Amino acid sequence: MTEADFLTATRTFYDAIAEDYARLFEDEMARRPLERAVLRVFAELVSGRGPVADLGCGPGRTTARLAALGLDVFGVDLSESMLAIARRENPGLRFERGSMLELDLPDGALAGAVSFYSSIHLPEDRLPELFAEFHRVLAPGAPLLVAFQAGDEHRHHDRPFGHPVALTFLRRRPDDMAALLTRAGFALHSRTVREPDPALDETVPQAFLLARKGTA
Numbered sequence: 001m002t003e004a005d006f007l008t009a010t011r012t013f014y015d016a017i018a019e020d021y022a023r024l025f026e027d028e029m030a031r032r033p034l035e036r037a038v039l040r041v042f043a044e045l046v047s048g049r050g051p052v053a054d055l056g057c058g059p060g061r062t063t064a065r066l067a068a069l070g071l072d073v074f075g076v077d078l079s080e081s082m083l084a085i086a087r088r089e090n091p092g093l094r095f096e097r098g099s100m101l102e103l104d105l106p107d108g109a110l111a112g113a114v115s116f117y118s119s120i121h122l123p124e125d126r127l128p129e130l131f132a133e134f135h136r137v138l139a140p141g142a143p144l145l146v147a148f149q150a151g152d153e154h155r156h157h158d159r160p161f162g163h164p165v166a167l168t169f170l171r172r173r174p175d176d177m178a179a180l181l182t183r184a185g186f187a188l189h190s191r192t193v194r195e196p197d198p199a200l201d202e203t204v205p206q207a208f209l210l211a212r213k214g215t216a
């Protein structure tokens, strides 16, 4: 099967910028107390119930945080360059190449899943398919955490860090994302929206939706 154009564009973009991205966000968890808190809540909802996937793990910083919280976690990403960094920085953790739209996992295999800023390049009309795939691979009652920039506008990043690549970053409305999750069979646990932090060069709020796969 050939890769969809938007996946090729995403993979090419992150392959090119992986080292710069990893350097820019080197201490990201230390500077984001709310993110750490949300991940702690997620970890408590999972605790002791089996494997957890960090989907679109990038350099694996969220994966490492979840492992430190005691979870049996592994990362999945499209970009080999991102995976190389994740493996280099976290030699004890497992990172696999794959698309979160088509995960190489049996139905109900996961005790939890996180998508931290990894759905932000997906065309709007592919979100139902993404959430259906998350729903398929999660066990009944298992939590899902989705993080994204809140808003309406799209931002096109051309030649990031001087590399000859470009990609569109899509902001989403938390209410729209919550409705899509509900439609996919998730029960919303909480929606957290953090104001932009100028110290982090943020200009829009950051949204964290925590949901659970229905048990029915």
Ligand SMILES: C[S@@+](CC[C@H](N)C(=O)[O-])C[C@H]1O[C@@H](n2cnc3c(N)ncnc32)[C@H](O)[C@@H]1O
Binding pocket: 007, 010, 011, 014, 025, 055, 056, 057, 058, 059, 060, 061, 062, 076, 077, 078, 079, 082, 098, 099, 100, 101, 115, 116, 117, 118, 119, 121
């Ligand atoms: C903005 S980065 C976020 C990385 C990491 N989650 C973090 O918070 O630092 C987006 C990541 O999602 C990955 N990604 C985007 N679409 C994906 C897909 N369909 N399947 C797997 N990974 C994907 C990209 O390769 C990239 O590493």
